[in-house]
Amino acid sequence: MNIETKRLVLRALEPEDAEFLAGVVNDPEVRDLLGAYELVFPVGPKAEAKWIASVSAREGEAHMTVTLRRGGRPIGILSVKDMDDRNASAHLSIVLERPSWDQGFGTEAVAGVLDFLFNRMNVHRVWLRVNERNVRAIRCYEKCGFSRDGILREDHFERGCWASSIIMSVLADEFRGRGR
Amino acid sequence: MIRGKKVNLVAAGPEYVEFYKKWINDPVVVDMLGVRNYPISAEREREWAERQLEPTDDRRQFTILTKRGRPIGNCGFNVIDYQNRFAVLGIMIGERELWDKGYGTDALEALVRFGFETLGLHKVCLTVDSVNARALACYKKCGFVVEAVLREHRFHRGKYCDELWMGILEDEWRARARSAPRAR
Numbered sequence: 001m002n003i004e005t006k007r008l009v010l011r012a013l014e015p016e017d018a019e020f021l022a023g024v025v026n027d028p029e030v031r032d033l034l035g036a037y038e039l040v041f042p043v044g045p046k047a048e049a050k051w052i053a054s055v056s057a058r059e060g061e062a063h064m065t066v067t068l069r070r071g072g073r074p075i076g077i078l079s080v081k082d083m084d085d086r087n088a089s090a091h092l093s094i095v096l097e098r099p100s101w102d103q104g105f106g107t108e109a110v111a112g113v114l115d116f117l118f119n120r121m122n123v124h125r126v127w128l129r130v131n132e133r134n135v136r137a138i139r140c141y142e143k144c145g146f147s148r149d150g151i152l153r154e155d156h157f158e159r160g161c162w163a164s165s166i167i168m169s170v171l172a173d174e175f176r177g178r179g180r
Numbered sequence: 181m182i183r184g185k186k187v188n189l190v191a192a193g194p195e196y197v198e199f200y201k202k203w204i205n206d207p208v209v210v211d212m213l214g215v216r217n218y219p220i221s222a223e224r225e226r227e228w229a230e231r232q233l234e235p236t237d238d239r240r241q242f243t244i245l246t247k248r249g250r251p252i253g254n255c256g257f258n259v260i261d262y263q264n265r266f267a268v269l270g271i272m273i274g275e276r277e278l279w280d281k282g283y284g285t286d287a288l289e290a291l292v293r294f295g296f297e298t299l300g301l302h303k304v305c306l307t308v309d310s311v312n313a314r315a316l317a318c319y320k321k322c323g324f325v326v327e328a329v330l331r332e333h334r335f336h337r338g339k340y341c342d343e344l345w346m347g348i349l350e351d352e353w354r355a356r357a358r359s360a361p362r363a364r
């Protein structure tokens with residue numbers, strides 16, 4: 001099922017999203033915040049389409065396109081991975097196109113997915129890894145109820161030096177208690 | 181084609197894939213369904229629709245069409261057990277503006293009739309979340325009775341709810357069918 005929030009619909013990632021996605025992840029300002037991810041070289045729409053087809057077929061992962069409810073235009077991608085059924089834990093990641101930053105869309109999308117994961121899928125814990133200087137993302141996750149678990153010291157190389165990531169997580173009870 | 185009064189049931193297949201994709205991704209439609217799934221892509225849904233073409237004897241899905249030919253949902257036998265002569269049904273009206281207009285009841289009546297008259301079953305059953313009042317009402321109208329309550333068996337909207345097993349026996353159905361007019 002699609003995940004719907006006030007302004008957004010999260011639907012399945014489709015091969016047609018390749019052009020949009022390539023545009024987003026080739027944006028240097030976006031790429032600058034994703035140093036800990038697999039992305040290294042520039043990617044074209046063809047390669048992106050291949051990637052979409054391969055990840056869509058994988059079990060235990062869900063890749064969604066974040067679209068505007070009004071008009072359906074894509075503004076980003078949100079993925080849930082490393083779903084561990086026995087431990088009821090999942091990993092979340094999100095990337096929005098630059099023009100859509102700082103309008104609350106990230107918070108809305110993440111909160112919508114957390115509601116889905118906790119209240120429908122019966123997940124216990126959602127976690128993520130974020131560059132320690134990515135204050136916008138950290139703020140967005142904190143607004144959604146995430147707290148800091150710890151630091152992965154110098155876990156990736158970017159901008160000519162070693163950089164560290166923060167692991168954040170939120171538990172089902174914390175998320176449910178948030179509204180009270 | 182299986183004929184009801186307001187709907188017909190036809191073989192499910194790829195020609196309806198756009199509808200299937202819309203229904204299964206509609207949060208309101210699947211809210212009460214057994215499935216708890218992430219958004220489903222066109223490709224994954226196409227695979228499901230293609231699979232319906234495989235001739236299986238132990239399960240079978242149908243698409244529900246209005247008499248004017250509009251696809252409005254799916255129903256079918258999720259399990260057919262010929263040894264014990266029972267089947268487990270499932271149903272979904274995917275066009276939710278058409279809920280509460282009797283389509284679900286009519287499709288179910290047609291499916292149950294097919295189960296008893298054509299498949300020669302002894303019993304037809306189904307499961308339903310206890311919170312699904314609309315489906316419960318629909319099943320009761322069709323003569324199903326609650327046979328078992330599986331306590332806190334289903335996780336629904338952040339809480340556990342009961343799952344009900346409902347069923348109707350051949351004799352009960354015959355008694356009902358005698359007093360109801362036939363579809364044509």
Ligand SMILES: CC(C)(COP(=O)(O)OP(=O)(O)OC[C@H]1O[C@@H](n2cnc3c(N)ncnc32)[C@H](O)[C@@H]1OP(=O)(O)O)[C@@H](O)C(=O)NCCC(=O)NCCS
Nearest residue numbers: 033095096101102103104105106107130135136137139140
């Ligand atoms: C991270 C991301 C998903 C957040 O989405 P968003 O829609 O921009 O976030 P929101 O508007 O919901 O929230 C951002 C918050 O950060 C705050 N913020 C922005 N820049 C900031 C800064 N330099 N310092 C402190 N806070 C800042 C905003 O004011 C807002 O908080 P507020 O609502 O309290 O004012 C999005 O910006 C993005 O995709 N960035 C690029 C990719 C990325 O970094 N992904 C995360 C990888 S882990």
Ligand SMILES: CC(C)(COP(=O)(O)OP(=O)(O)OC[C@H]1O[C@@H](n2cnc3c(N)ncnc32)[C@H](O)[C@@H]1OP(=O)(O)O)[C@@H](O)C(=O)NCCC(=O)NCCS
Nearest residue numbers: 212272273279280281282283284285308313314315317318
């Ligand atoms: C359940 C479903 C198949 C029923 O189909 P339908 O065409 O809406 O059903 P009908 O119109 O034939 O019957 C529904 C009955 O429920 C009643 N009803 C609706 N909401 C109700 C409620 N909250 N409480 C009690 N009864 C309710 C209606 O009044 C109607 O009864 P009536 O004809 O005596 O007035 C359909 O609504 C559906 O697909 N829902 C979503 C998926 C689903 O839940 N499937 C079943 C999973 S077990």
